[in-house]
Amino acid sequence: MDASAYLVKQGWRGSGHSLDQTNRGISRPLLISKKVDVLGVGLNKHAAVSDQWWLRAYDQGLQALGTGKTSALAEAQKHGVNRGGLYARFVRGEGVAGTLGDLSSESKTQSAVVSPTFEGKIAAMADQADFISLAAPAATAPVTGEKRKRDATEDHPPGVKTKKTKKGKIIVVKKNLKQTDPVARQAKLDARAARKVKMRAAKSESKEARSVKLHARLRAEKEKKATAKVKQNVATEKQARQREEKALVAKLLAEDPVKLVKYEERAAEKGMTLLDYHNRRQEKFAEKNGLPLPSITKPKPAAPVADPAGFVVDTVGADLSAPAPAPPTDDIPRDADGHVPMDPTLWEGKVVKDLPRPIRAARTRWMAVRRAERKLASGKVGRNEGKPRGVVKTERQERSVLELLRKCRAMKNSGSTENTVRMENGPLMPTVRITSKDGAFNKEEMKLARRVVRRMGRSEKKAKKLEKKKGPKHAVQAEKAKAKEAVAAAGGGVNSAPVKSKAKHDKKA
Numbered sequence: 322m323d324a325s326a327y328l329v330k331q332g333w334r335g336s337g338h339s340l341d342q343t344n345r346g347i348s349r350p351l352l353i354s355k356k357v358d359v360l361g362v363g364l365n366k367h368a369a370v371s372d373q374w375w376l377r378a379y380d381q382g383l384q385a386l387g388t389g390k391t392s393a394l395a396e397a398q399k400h401g402v403n404r405g406g407l408y409a410r411f412v413r414g415e416g417v418a419g420t421l422g423d424l425s426s427e428s429k430t431q432s433a434v435v436s437p438t439f440e441g442k443i444a445a446m447a448d449q450a451d452f453i454s455l456a457a458p459a460a461t462a463p464v465t466g467e468k469r470k471r472d473a474t475e476d477h478p479p480g481v482k483t484k485k486t487k488k489g490k491i492i493v494v495k496k497n498l499k500q501t502d503p504v505a506r507q508a509k510l511d512a513r514a515a516r517k518v519k520m521r522a523a524k525s526e527s528k529e530a531r532s533v534k535l536h537a538r539l540r541a542e543k544e545k546k547a548t549a550k551v552k553q554n555v556a557t558e559k560q561a562r563q564r565e566e567k568a569l570v571a572k573l574l575a576e577d578p579v580k581l582v583k584y585e586e587r588a589a590e591k592g593m594t595l596l597d598y599h600n601r602r603q604e605k606f607a608e609k610n611g612l613p614l615p616s617i618t619k620p621k622p623a624a625p626v627a628d629p630a631g632f633v634v635d636t637v638g639a640d641l642s643a644p645a646p647a648p649p650t651d652d653i654p655r656d657a658d659g660h661v662p663m664d665p666t667l668w669e670g671k672v673v674k675d676l677p678r679p680i681r682a683a684r685t686r687w688m689a690v691r692r693a694e695r696k697l698a699s700g701k702v703g704r705n706e707g708k709p710r711g712v713v714k715t716e717r718q719e720r721s722v723l724e725l726l727r728k729c730r731a732m733k734n735s736g737s738t739e740n741t742v743r744m745e746n747g748p749l750m751p752t753v754r755i756t757s758k759d760g761a762f763n764k765e766e767m768k769l770a771r772r773v774v775r776r777m778g779r780s781e782k783k784a785k786k787l788e789k790k791k792g793p794k795h796a797v798q799a800e801k802a803k804a805k806e807a808v809a810a811a812g813g814g815v816n817s818a819p820v821k822s823k824a825k826h827d828k829k830a
Contacts, residue, residue: 327417351376386417566596653679663687718778722770726762729753729770750777780806 339346382392573581588598661683728742741749
């Protein structure tokens with residue numbers, strides 16, 4: 322299309338002149354980019370320019386040519402200046418015929434013939450309904466701007482379901498008429514209400530169970546923390562007393578060692594510790610001379626326990642008005658002091674695990690007394706009687722060390738090349754390097770022997786735990802592995818000949 326020729330025909334004076342007759346418009350065309358950037362859905366870059374309103378109006382008018390649509394200028398002329406003053410001042414020129422030909426304005430009526438697929442759908446729906454009626458097609462129905470009100474005659478009986486489709490309206494009557502029966506409907510509602518009540522009851526019960534479980538867990542955690550705190554306090558006090566006793570021993574040893582020995586003997590006679598005996602002496606000395614008590618012997622005030630309720634609970638005083646504890650209500654015989662007598666008839670012929678705890682405690686005491694009586698009668702009083710466990714363990718290790726060194730020296734003097742030696746109590750131990758021929762053993766020999774004894778002791782302890790956990794078969798395997806480990810730890814034995822590697826021997830061959 323030649324736009325210049327068309328504009329000249331409409332009254333334009335040509336290039337260099339504005340479109341209006343008063344020369345108030347622009348005389349030169351604007352330089353407009355031909356590229357249209359799509360900034361978004363429905364956005365145009367040129368639409369944001371405010372001084373091109375006339376160009377957009379012109380483009381809209383050109384696009385509407387031959388389509389039968391109304392342009393913005395026509396709308397402005399139709400509705401007046403009040404709604405579009407600028408567009409209304411444009412003068413509509415002559416119409417230009419299009420090049421594509423006129424489109425027929427007659428709309429083709431849709432056929433009311435039912436397609437085969439639609440007939441198939443109707444046939445499928447006929448199996449689920451008592452009758453099916455096909456209404457007029459929706460395309461032939463008149464279209465109005467307002468919603469049509471339903472007539473009173475169009476009310477369908479209960480149980481009828483209507484479904485609208487593109488082809489028409491299908492009315493389906495269900496075979497199952499339980500919903501229309503008032504008795505069946507009421508029974509259904511009652512069953513639904515009963516299910517709701519049951520679900521609510523189950524939910525409340527589960528909620529109560531969870532609450533009880535939560536409270537029990539919190540209570541157990543609280544008791545566990547309290548017990549741990551008490552144990553920690555006891556351990557702290559014990560450590561403090563040990564430190565005080567060590568400091569006292571160091572002080573007395575520096576002042577007068579004879580006094581230290583004398584204090585220890587007197588404390589042992591009275592069944593007291595050295596620290597308690599020394600503190601008691603200081604208290605008596607202060608009371609006799611009218612002096613204040615030393616800081617080490619002053620009673621420590623008990624710390625008040627804060628109750629969550631906001632008041633202080635007295636945990637030191639004793640309530641004298643409180644009734645005496647009630648005696649136990651079980652059928653177990655007891656003494657005047659409330660203890661179970663050590664009578665064998667209470668547990669003879671019964672399973673120990675099924676006995677009550679008080680009877681089992683009495684049985685344990687009775688067995689300890691009998692054991693002590695047998696030792697006294699036979700004259701075999703244990704040499705470890707009354708000794709601490711750590712002292713007993715150290716003495717046993719030292720005896721094993723000396724025995725191992727003596728046997729290793731005897732094997733070296735006899736020229737034996739064995740890697741292990743059998744101890745008196747049964748276990749096998751690897752040999753130790755011996756450099757001295759007679760007399761006392763040197764420090765290096767004692768160090769090696771102690772190391773071997775400690776390692777074998779740990780291995781025996783692991784084997785016992787394994788036997789207790791998995792059985793004697795695994796213990797035998799552990800014993801074999803222990804012997805191999807001991808030999809490897811000792812370097813294959815000092816007195817034995819070196820063992821050649823099989824791989825190296827094969828390589829040389």
